Amino acid sequence: QVQLVESGGALVQAGDSLRLSCAVSGRTSSRYNMGWFRQAPGKEREFVAAIRWSSDSTNHADSVKGRFTISRDNANTVYLQMNSLKPEDSAVYYCAADRWPTLRITRGAYDYWGLGTQVTVSS
Numbered sequence: 001q002v003q004l005v006e007s008g009g010a011l012v013q014a015g016d017s018l019r020l021s022c023a024v025s026g027r028t029s030s031r032y033n034m035g036w037f038r039q040a041p042g043k044e045r046e047f048v049a050a051i052r053w054s055s056d057s058t059n060h061a062d063s064v065k066g067r068f069t070i071s072r073d074n075a076n077t078v079y080l081q082m083n084s085l086k087p088e089d090s091a092v093y094y095c096a097a098d099r100w101p102t103l104r105i106t107r108g109a110y111d112y113w114g115l116g117t118q119v120t121v122s123s
Helices: none
Strands: 002-007 011-013 018-026 033-039 046-051 058-060 068-074 077-082 091-098 117-122
Touching: 002 091, 018 033, 018 091, 018 117, 033 068, 033 077, 046 068, 046 077, 058 068
Parallel strands: 011 117
Antiparallel strands: 002 018, 018 077, 033 046, 033 091, 046 058, 068 077, 091 117
8 A cells, every 4th residue: 555645735816836745654655656636626537747667758738838846855745846837737636656657647647646625826
């Protein structure tokens, strides 16, 4: 089992920056690909970004490309740096782990999930 705990969510203003963290614990393997997803009220959970276990490949959704950056500093911590935040970025942000060796962006592909952290961007 793998446990994921997100942190860093907050209420910010449009244009601000925020960094989310995801702490990974349990029977971990450094070979998990990691992803960030988000879900706004009344909407489906959507892909935001993913990073390969080796950090040699990333993928970002078009809606956040150029503003958000996913990174990992070791096997146990993954980050989502969010710049130039917009009100439409408001959502609960979830961290997820995937055992498959290639990067995937579909929600169903991920094996483990955190409980999420709330990000609210005011205009």
